[in-house]
Amino acid sequence: MTYQKESFENLIERMETYLSEKRYVEARETIIDVEPVDIAFIMESLPEDTIPIVFRLLPKELAAEVFVELEADSQEDLIKGFSKSELKEVLDELYLDDAVDIIEEMPANVVRRILATADPETRTNINNILQYPEDSTGSIMTTEYIDLKITMTVEDALKKIRRVGQDMETINVMYVVDADRHLLGYVSIRTLLLADENDTMEELMDSAVISASTLDDQEETARKFEKYDFLTMPVVDKENRLVGIVTIDDALDVLVEETTEDIEKMAAITPSYKPYLNTGILETVKSRIPWLLLLMVSATFTGQIISSFEDALAAQTILTAYIPMLMDTGGNCGSQASVTVIRGISLNEITMKDLAKVIWKEMRVAVIVGAILAVCNFAKLMLVDKMLFHNPITISVAAVICLTLVFTVFAAKLVGCTLPILAKALGFDPAVMASPFITTIVDAISLLIYFQFAQLLLHL
Amino acid sequence: MTYQKESFENLIERMETYLSEKRYVEARETIIDVEPVDIAFIMESLPEDTIPIVFRLLPKELAAEVFVELEADSQEDLIKGFSKSELKEVLDELYLDDAVDIIEEMPANVVRRILATADPETRTNINNILQYPEDSTGSIMTTEYIDLKITMTVEDALKKIRRVGQDMETINVMYVVDADRHLLGYVSIRTLLLADENDTMEELMDSAVISASTLDDQEETARKFEKYDFLTMPVVDKENRLVGIVTIDDALDVLVEETTEDIEKMAAITPSYKPYLNTGILETVKSRIPWLLLLMVSATFTGQIISSFEDALAAQTILTAYIPMLMDTGGNCGSQASVTVIRGISLNEITMKDLAKVIWKEMRVAVIVGAILAVCNFAKLMLVDKMLFHNPITISVAAVICLTLVFTVFAAKLVGCTLPILAKALGFDPAVMASPFITTIVDAISLLIYFQFAQLLLHL
Numbered sequence: 001m002t003y004q005k006e007s008f009e010n011l012i013e014r015m016e017t018y019l020s021e022k023r024y025v026e027a028r029e030t031i032i033d034v035e036p037v038d039i040a041f042i043m044e045s046l047p048e049d050t051i052p053i054v055f056r057l058l059p060k061e062l063a064a065e066v067f068v069e070l071e072a073d074s075q076e077d078l079i080k081g082f083s084k085s086e087l088k089e090v091l092d093e094l095y096l097d098d099a100v101d102i103i104e105e106m107p108a109n110v111v112r113r114i115l116a117t118a119d120p121e122t123r124t125n126i127n128n129i130l131q132y133p134e135d136s137t138g139s140i141m142t143t144e145y146i147d148l149k150i151t152m153t154v155e156d157a158l159k160k161i162r163r164v165g166q167d168m169e170t171i172n173v174m175y176v177v178d179a180d181r182h183l184l185g186y187v188s189i190r191t192l193l194l195a196d197e198n199d200t201m202e203e204l205m206d207s208a209v210i211s212a213s214t215l216d217d218q219e220e221t222a223r224k225f226e227k228y229d230f231l232t233m234p235v236v237d238k239e240n241r242l243v244g245i246v247t248i249d250d251a252l253d254v255l256v257e258e259t260t261e262d263i264e265k266m267a268a269i270t271p272s273y274k275p276y277l278n279t280g281i282l283e284t285v286k287s288r289i290p291w292l293l294l295l296m297v298s299a300t301f302t303g304q305i306i307s308s309f310e311d312a313l314a315a316q317t318i319l320t321a322y323i324p325m326l327m328d329t330g331g332n333c334g335s336q337a338s339v340t341v342i343r344g345i346s347l348n349e350i351t352m353k354d355l356a357k358v359i360w361k362e363m364r365v366a367v368i369v370g371a372i373l374a375v376c377n378f379a380k381l382m383l384v385d386k387m388l389f390h391n392p393i394t395i396s397v398a399a400v401i402c403l404t405l406v407f408t409v410f411a412a413k414l415v416g417c418t419l420p421i422l423a424k425a426l427g428f429d430p431a432v433m434a435s436p437f438i439t440t441i442v443d444a445i446s447l448l449i450y451f452q453f454a455q456l457l458l459h460l
Numbered sequence: 461m462t463y464q465k466e467s468f469e470n471l472i473e474r475m476e477t478y479l480s481e482k483r484y485v486e487a488r489e490t491i492i493d494v495e496p497v498d499i500a501f502i503m504e505s506l507p508e509d510t511i512p513i514v515f516r517l518l519p520k521e522l523a524a525e526v527f528v529e530l531e532a533d534s535q536e537d538l539i540k541g542f543s544k545s546e547l548k549e550v551l552d553e554l555y556l557d558d559a560v561d562i563i564e565e566m567p568a569n570v571v572r573r574i575l576a577t578a579d580p581e582t583r584t585n586i587n588n589i590l591q592y593p594e595d596s597t598g599s600i601m602t603t604e605y606i607d608l609k610i611t612m613t614v615e616d617a618l619k620k621i622r623r624v625g626q627d628m629e630t631i632n633v634m635y636v637v638d639a640d641r642h643l644l645g646y647v648s649i650r651t652l653l654l655a656d657e658n659d660t661m662e663e664l665m666d667s668a669v670i671s672a673s674t675l676d677d678q679e680e681t682a683r684k685f686e687k688y689d690f691l692t693m694p695v696v697d698k699e700n701r702l703v704g705i706v707t708i709d710d711a712l713d714v715l716v717e718e719t720t721e722d723i724e725k726m727a728a729i730t731p732s733y734k735p736y737l738n739t740g741i742l743e744t745v746k747s748r749i750p751w752l753l754l755l756m757v758s759a760t761f762t763g764q765i766i767s768s769f770e771d772a773l774a775a776q777t778i779l780t781a782y783i784p785m786l787m788d789t790g791g792n793c794g795s796q797a798s799v800t801v802i803r804g805i806s807l808n809e810i811t812m813k814d815l816a817k818v819i820w821k822e823m824r825v826a827v828i829v830g831a832i833l834a835v836c837n838f839a840k841l842m843l844v845d846k847m848l849f850h851n852p853i854t855i856s857v858a859a860v861i862c863l864t865l866v867f868t869v870f871a872a873k874l875v876g877c878t879l880p881i882l883a884k885a886l887g888f889d890p891a892v893m894a895s896p897f898i899t900t901i902v903d904a905i906s907l908l909i910y911f912q913f914a915q916l917l918l919h920l
Contacts, residue, residue, distance in 0.1 A: 033668035035688055162654055171650050172632050172691075189649055190631050194622055208493035226716060228495055229709040231632075231691060248708055249689035255712075256686060259719050260803055266723075267799035268792055276804040277817060284821070285828045288796050292829065293836055295792055299785035300844070306781040307851060313780060320773060320780055321766040324787060324903055325759035331791075331899075332728055332755055336748050339727035343720055344736040354737060361741065368745045369752065376753055384760070391767060439791075443784055 008038070012045050019050050028057040036062065040069035052081050064093030071278065072105040079110055087117045095169050096122070097142035097250060100129045129244075137221045138214035140254060141235045141244035146174045148201050150184055155197045157187075170247055175234045176205045181241045183234055185209050211236045214243060219258045223348060225251040262346055265431035266339060268295065298440045302327075302447055309451040312460040318392050319454060322401050323447070329373065330408040330446040331439040337362050337416030338438050342430045345420060352425045355418070362417040363410070370409035374402040400453045408446040415441055468498070472505045479510050488517040496522065500529035512541050524553030531738065532565040539570055547577045555629050556582070557602035557710060560589045589704075597681045598674035600714060601695045601704035606634045608661050610644055615657045617647075630707055635694045636665045641701045643694055645669050671696045674703060681706060682714040683808060722806055725891035726799060728755065758900045762787075762907055769911040772920040778852050779914055782861050783907070789833065790868040790906040791899040797822050797876030798898050802890045805880060812885045815878070822877040823870070830869035834862040860913045868906040875901055 011030065018027035031039050031054070039058070043051050043066070051074055055063055067075065067090055079087060091099060091114065099118075103111050103126065115123050125143045132138025146168055148157050157174070165171045174192075176185045185205035195204055211234045212221040224233065225248050233251075235244040261271040268291035272279055279287075306313070306323075313320055341358060344350035350358060378398055386393040416438050420430035454460055471490065478487035491499050491514070499518070503511050503526070511534055515523055527535065527550055539547060551559065551574065559578075563571050563586065575583050585603045592598025606628055608617050617634070625631050634652075636645045645665035655664055671694045672681040684693065685708050693711075695704040721731040728751035732739055739747075766773070766783075773780055801818060804810035810818060838858055846853040876898050880890035914920055 035668070035670060037687055158653070165650055166654060171653075189653075190625055193618070193631075193649075194626060208495070210495060226712055227497055229712075231708070248691070248712075252686055252689075252708075252712060252715075256715070256807070260807070263723060263726075263799060263803050266726075267795045269796050269800065275807075275809040276800055277809060277814060277821075281821065281824045281828070284825050285832075288793075288825070289829055289832055292789060292792055292796075292833060296785060296789050296833060296837060297840065299788055300840070302784040302788075303781040303845070304849065306784070307778070307849075310777050310780075314774065314777055317770050317774055318767070320770075320783075321763040323780075323783060324762040324766070324907075325756060327784060327787070328759055328762075328899065328903065329752060329756050332752055333748075335727045336729050336752075339723060340729065340736055343723055347716070347720070347735075349735045349737060357737060361737075361744070364741045365744050365748070368741070369749055372745075372749055373752060373756060377756060380757065380760070385763070389764065389767075439788060443788065447784075 008042065008045075012042055015042060015046060015054070019046065019053060024053075024057055027054065032058070032062070036065035037069040039066045044071060044074060048077075052078060060089055061093055064090050068094065068098045068102070072102075075102055076106060076110055079106070079113065084117060087114070091118050091122065095142060096125055096129070096144050097140065097169070097247075100126055100139075103130065132214055135218050136214065137212045137216040137218050137235055137246060138244070140218050140221075140250045141214070141246050142169055142250075143244045144168050145232075145245040146171060147177050147181070147242055148174050148187065150176050150178055150200070150202050150205070152201050153197065154192055154195050154199050154204070157192055157201065161189075161192075170232055170245075172231050175209070175242055175245070176201045177242050183209060183211055183236050183240055183242045186234070209234065211240075212246065213238070218254050221246060222251040222254040222258070226255065227348075259346070262342065262431040265429065266335075266342065268292070268437075295437070295440060299443070301440070301444045305444060305447045305451070309454075312451060312454055312458075315460050316397065316454065316458055318397060319400070319450070321391070323450070326401070326404055326408055326446050326450060327443050329405065330412040330442040333366070333369065333409045334412035334416035334438040334442045337413045338420055341417050342420045345424055345430050350421065352421060355421050358417050358421065359414065362413040366410045366413035369413075370406040373409060374405045377405055378402045396457050400450070400457050403453050403457075404446065404450045407449045408442070411445045411449070412438075412442045415445070468502065468505075472502055475502060475506060475514070479506065479513065484513075484517055487514065492518070492522070496525035497529040499526045504531060504534060508537075512538060520549055521553055524550050528554065528558045528562070532562075535562055536566060536570055539566070539573065544577060547574070551578050551582065555602060556585055556589070556604050557600065557629070557707075560586055560599075563590065592674055595678050596674065597672045597676040597678050597695055597706060598704070600678050600681075600710045601674070601706050602629055603704045604628050605692075605705040606631060607637050607641070607702055608634050608647065610636050610638055610660070610662050610665070612661050613657065614652055614655050614659050614664070617652055617661065621649075621652075630692055630705075632691050635669070635702055635705070636661045637702050643669060643671055643696050643700055643702045646694070669694065671700075672706065673698070678714050679718045682711040682718070685711040686715065687808075719806070722802065722891040725889065726802065728752070728897075755897075755900060759903070761900070762903045765904060765907045765911070769907075769914075772911060772914055772918075775920050776857065776914065776918055778857060779860070779910070781851070783910070786861070786864055786868055786906050786910055787903050789865065790872040790902040793826070793829065793869045794872035794876035794898045794902045797825075797873045798880055801877045802880045805884055805890050810881065812881060815881050818877050818881065819874065822873040826870045826873035829873075830866040833869060834865045837865055838862045856917050860910070860917050863913050863917075864906065864910045867909045868902070871905045871909070872898075872902045875905070 014030055015027055018030065031042060043054050046054065055078060058066060103114060115126065118126065128143065129139065129141065144167060146161060146164060148160065161171055171189055173186050173188050175183060176187060178184055185207035186209050187201060187205050191204055210224065210228060212224065214235055214237055221233065224230065231248050233246050234242055235246060237243050264271045270287040270290065272283065272287050341350060381393055381398040381401060385391045419438060424430045474490055475487055478490065491502060503514050506514065515538060518526060563574060575586065578586065588603065589599065589601065604627060606621060606624060608620065621631055631649055633646050633648050635643060636647060638644055645667040646669050647661060647665050651664055670684065670688060672684065674695055674697055681693065684690065691708050693706045694702055695706060697703050724731045730747040730750065732743065732747050801810060841853055841858040841861060845851045879898060884890045
């Protein structure tokens with residue numbers, strides 16, 4: 001029944017055999033029932049010169065769907081090999097938003113060829129979408145949707161859907177507009193099917209429609225899909241005129257992409273949109289080195305702090321042994337707070353006006369966490385480090401370490417929860433403020449606290 | 461037109477006035493066109509005792525939709541205040557999967573009351589879903605869907621849809637089954653609308669249907685939605701019999717939840733499903749303290765390493781100043797690699813068989829990154845630290861630091877990319893292996909390398 005039963009390895013092997021023996025009918029049979037995204041995967045796993053062959057074996061609608069799923073490199077190679085009529089055929093089958101996505105990845109000469117081949121209407125629509133800024137809602141919308149005039153009856157509406165529905169990405173929800181295309185409401189296909197033939201859109205539509213604006217940030221729009229459980233969302237211009245729709249599959253892609261971006265930023269990586277294994281070595285280096293350099297240089301502070309307390313350390317060499325533990329614990333506490341807050345900001349659970357609430361909460365958490373860690377560490381210092389490992393630990397030394405722990409945890413939680421919210425309020429990206437950056441600050445603070453307590457309690 | 465124009469603060473304020481002055485008609489008018497999730501938010505922002513009042517102002521279908529979006533505490537309070545007939549009314553309006561989600565959050569006595577009130581068929585269905593393990597696909601599916609027999613004509617099918625479609629969560633795609641309910645294929649509402657009245661399901665259906673099994677992991681199923689751009693997916697039992705469907709809104713919730721879980725684990729937090737501001741202080745402490753304790757204790761290793769090289773450090777006190785920089789850089793390099801790989805594993809871009817490829821890639825990245833960092837650091841050591849800050853840095857000391865840097869970066873990248881994949885292969889969660897755990901290992905390695913080079917080059 002379903003091809004899930006056969007492994008990809010098997011499918012790829014069979015395809016290779018068929019293709020090398022030119023048994024094209026069997027090759028076609030093998031993959032014709034496979035999902036487009038999986039056909040694309042199989043094609044990319046086959047020898048490069050067979051990609052155009054397999055592509056031409058597919059029925060044209062399926063071919064277009066597979067084309068969308070291929071890597072940009074393969075798409076480019078295919079386009080370069082297409083005759084003009086082949087290119088036109090593929091373009092005609094593509095959904096407009098997919099065509100735009102592909103064009104955005106292609107070099108200029110290929111783009112010119114695509115635009116020259118597309119029919120004038122498609123070309124205008126593509127150019128319209130291309131003009132919206134990257135990351136805007138306009139850039140992920142499609143202009144292929146069914147709009148219904150407010151005066152239409154159910155019969156009119158169903159007639160229109162039957163006429164133009166074939167080329168639309170979705171017909172679950174249709175938007176109702178007036179003569180000037182102002183968005184008035186929506187009706188679902190379910191409502192239409194269950195209604196009387198003579199009901200009008202005015203009677204049936206729900207006018208509480210939530211729309212996005214073309215210039216809204218794409219992530220903000222995508223989060224609305226998550227919040228409201230929408231399948232599509234209308235996009236309007238400044239005058240509230242309907243200009244396109246966003247579908248949930250594109251919203252989902254945006255969410256996954258933006259989340260990956262957040263995660264990468266939290267790990268001090270400049271975000272890239274490519275899958276890991278497709279990114280070149282130099283590209284990976286480029287996305288990682290700036291932050292490493294910055295953080296390495298900023299560690300100069302911690303170095304200088306240690307240098308300036310050199311005499312204290314020389315007098316009590318045992319203190320050095322606990323620097324890593326204090327710094328790591330501070331870093332971990334800080335990133336626990338910052339990562340939780342950053343995720344909360346992404347999911348719209350935390351905003352600027354919650355700052356005081358967040359700080360108050362983290363302060364209380366910090367006191368309890370700090371106290372527990374200090375007590376456990378004191379026990380460990382006296383029982384394990386002193387008695388088991390015979391480290392020269394006095395009560396005073398243990399007190400210095402544990403007091404530092406309490407204050408470091410407090411400072412780390414405070415810095416960790418505050419910086420992301422402040423960054424957001426100042427218009428910066430909260431994720432960039434995450435772990436490594438906060439670690440550097442917390443490192444310096446914890447060392448300063450450490451040496452203050454050491455001087456105070458150990459009279460160094 | 462849309463209520464987006466009025467801010468929530470405004471709406472809440474108006475509601476408070478209306479409610480305190482018992483102007484219920486106006487209160488009802490104010491929120492009746494607001495989206496359910498936003499009504500829920502507004503209700504939670506109002507004084508607690510007004511929640512049941514607002515709830516009873518809503519038409520019953522909308523009331524049920526709002527009920528789903530309320531916090532578990534408010535749901536519980538409402539249920540406790542409901543008369544039996546009120547509870548039944550709400551239950552009848554709920555989609556089955558939402559009812560199950562709510563029941564999972566309620567204490568036992570409330571669950572008994574709900575099950576006693578539900579009609580026998582609903583009760584059986586709820587119990588069926590409740591029996592599936594948490595995190596399984598069965599636990600997020602709904603049994604409210606339209607199935608079409610393979611012998612039906614388009615006319616039969618549309619008749620059935622008009623008859624039962626009102627209570628279904630979705631009618632975009634319907635699944636085709638044989639007399640024994642074996643899943644055979646699917647047809648979309650679009651196909652039905654565009655087809656001839658007398659076509660049968662056998663002629664119209666697409667038999668290349670991808671299904672999930674009730675016991676499949678829910679994240680795996682959710683990732684398929686993302687990969688294949690599905691709106692719904694059929695769920696089958698071991699005999700390939702259709703038992704339910706999963707809809708994309710639930711898949712999206714699973715993706716967001718699992719991603720938050722991953723992010724929290726990477727920051728050494730035990731995952732919780734509650735929004736940050738709704739989590740109690742002690743709960744937050746409990747989710748954070750175990751890892752902090754573990755990591756604090758594991759820092760004993762680094763402490764012992766430093767202790768055992770005490771004499772070397774005493775002879776060259778300047779070496780201590782660079783311990784934080786080396787450890788932080790190692791930690792950052794390690795988490796860059798591990799976070800990238802963990803995200804790749806989550807998105808199914810990286811599997812066990814890519815291990816060699818990943819290692820080979822990270823090794824090459826590490827060599828380049830290490831070399832750049834070492835050269836920059838050497839320049840910084842000689843120009844800034846020595847000439848500007850007058851630190852006692854000789855060429856040999858700088859060499860020790862920079863060589864350590866190169867080897868630390870190499871070790872960090874290697875550990876960072878290998879551990880998550882190995883964890884996955886051994887059935888552990890890759891995210892748990894992330895930054896803090898890897899940091900501890902890398903810290904120890906970098907110190908060992910540091911002191912080896914120091915002994916070798918500085919003859920300590």
